[in-house]
Amino acid sequence: MNILKKIPVKKKKLLSLIKKYKTPLWLYHAKTIKKQIFKLKKFNIIRFAQKACSNIHILKLMKKYGTKVDAVSLGEIERAIKAGFKKNSNDIIYTSDIIDNETLRKVIEYNIPINIGSIDMIKKIGKKSKNHKIWIRINPGFGHGHNKKTNTGGKNSKHGIWNTKLALDLIKKYKLNLIGLHMHIGSGVDYRHLKKVCNAMIQEAEKINCKLSYISAGGGLTIPYKTSDKEININNYYEIWENARKRISKKLNCKMKLEIEPGRFLVAESGFLISKIESIKEVDKRKFILVNVGFNELIRPTLYGSYHYISILPKDNRKINYLDTFEAIIGGPLCESGDIFTQKKDNSIYTIKIPKVKYGDYIIFHDVGAYGSSMSSNYNSRPLIPEILIKNKKIIQIRRRQTIEEMLSLEI
Ligand code: LLP
Numbered sequence: 001m002n003i004l005k006k007i008p009v010k011k012k013k014l015l016s017l018i019k020k021y022k023t024p025l026w027l028y029h030a031k032t033i034k035k036q037i038f039k040l041k042k043f044n045i046i047r048f049a050q051k052a053c054s055n056i057h058i059l060k061l062m063k064k065y066g067t068k069v070d071a072v073s074l075g076e077i078e079r080a081i082k083a084g085f086k087k088n089s090n091d092i093i094y095t096s097d098i099i100d101n102e103t104l105r106k107v108i109e110y111n112i113p114i115n116i117g118s119i120d121m122i123k124k125i126g127k128k129s130k131n132h133k134i135w136i137r138i139n140p141g142f143g144h145g146h147n148k149k150t151n152t153g154g155k156n157s158k159h160g161i162w163n164t165k166l167a168l169d170l171i172k173k174y175k176l177n178l179i180g181l182h183m184h185i186g187s188g189v190d191y192r193h194l195k196k197v198c199n200a201m202i203q204e205a206e207k208i209n210c211k212l213s214y215i216s217a218g219g220g221l222t223i224p225y226k227t228s229d230k231e232i233n234i235n236n237y238y239e240i241w242e243n244a245r246k247r248i249s250k251k252l253n254c255k256m257k258l259e260i261e262p263g264r265f266l267v268a269e270s271g272f273l274i275s276k277i278e279s280i281k282e283v284d285k286r287k288f289i290l291v292n293v294g295f296n297e298l299i300r301p302t303l304y305g306s307y308h309y310i311s312i313l314p315k316d317n318r319k320i321n322y323l324d325t326f327e328a329i330i331g332g333p334l335c336e337s338g339d340i341f342t343q344k345k346d347n348s349i350y351t352i353k354i355p356k357v358k359y360g361d362y363i364i365f366h367d368v369g370a371y372g373s374s375m376s377s378n379y380n381s382r383p384l385i386p387e388i389l390i391k392n393k394k395i396i397q398i399r400r401r402q403t404i405e406e407m408l409s410l411e412i
Helices: 011-021 030-039 056-064 074-082 101-110 119-128 164-173 191-208 234-252 264-270 300-304 404-409
Strands: 025-029 045-049 068-071 092-096 114-116 133-137 177-182 214-216 257-260 271-283 286-291 310-313 325-331 352-355 362-365 387-391 394-399
Touching: 011 025, 011 310, 011 394, 025 030, 025 264, 030 056, 030 264, 030 387, 056 068, 056 074, 056 387, 056 394, 068 074, 074 092, 074 101, 092 101, 092 133, 101 119, 114 119, 119 164, 133 164, 164 191, 177 191, 191 234, 214 234, 234 257, 264 271, 310 352
Parallel strands: 025 387, 045 068, 045 257, 068 092, 092 114, 114 133, 133 177, 177 214, 214 257, 286 325
Antiparallel strands: 025 271, 271 286, 271 362, 310 362, 325 352, 387 394
């Protein structure tokens, strides 16, 4: 058990918060989000990929701290508008590989630029909205991800435009207004790929050979989930992309801005999931600690074998002795064997060292601000849990707990 990762809230405050809002709950720390945004300030535009954490109040924070926003569904567009991002502007970009009729109508009504991921989208928009501002999301033929499921480039990916020449012909035919090129090859930065990605962007821009206003590096910046993980070198990352921007700008003879579109990097470390130990049971000789959150709340370990650091909050005044540990598997309440937080990519489960804990103590999952709450569900008919934001030392409830009645009301 490593004790290096801290929670930015004092124990007493945490316990009083738990008393008031009950567990399980999501907790976010506004200052951490601000700090992460600041690290990217060299980029001309920071566009938050809200799929990582789409609570309206988190979006409001993003707006306040100067980011723009990416939306991948009509729901995300409406969230962004509720949070104060403006229609008829560059505030929101709709990114997708498809566009249904309802979304198309709204995107035209709100005059929102579209980042296009398929030829069919070009035709659909072109027929309805001449001069619409669009980007092309390019699939450069290769990708990278922390898991096969998060790799968004190459032959096995459904994302992006493969045939840029065909796309360009159609864009001209329909008189669409191409303003930018976008490349998101997956989640999890690997510097070995970065130069290759930037070179691919330069080549695509040369092929397109028309004046553009933006290039986007997409998302994918990772964070140190494990205490042994290194932080990524943002300066290095920026320099490589900035060089690409300069080269393209020179080649196309136009002024261009460099965008970045992070999700995880901005919010992951700001989020905590607080759960309560409901059972410490033995199966054969193995110990299972079962908490009151499952993969319906946090699906990353089950879906990708993702690791989340765990810390312990005792329910009383006991001091936790991190040197006196035992091996345990951490699981949730769901009626499904895959509801285990300590599992690898191949779905095999492993034990972690846990200090002596008691029934009723709290287990806190770290770095869950990205793809935590936003990927949660009502599986096993479990209501969505509250989200609490700590901002300027104030505790603000930014989503209340869903009731069972609310959950059932859609069907009644
Ligand atoms: N831009 C586009 C077009 C994307 O598809 C994504 C993520 C991002 C930006 C932000 O990527 P990020 O900076 O957060 O890595 N659920 C997975 C991640 C899937 C991401 C899908 N697209 C996870 O929990 O790791």
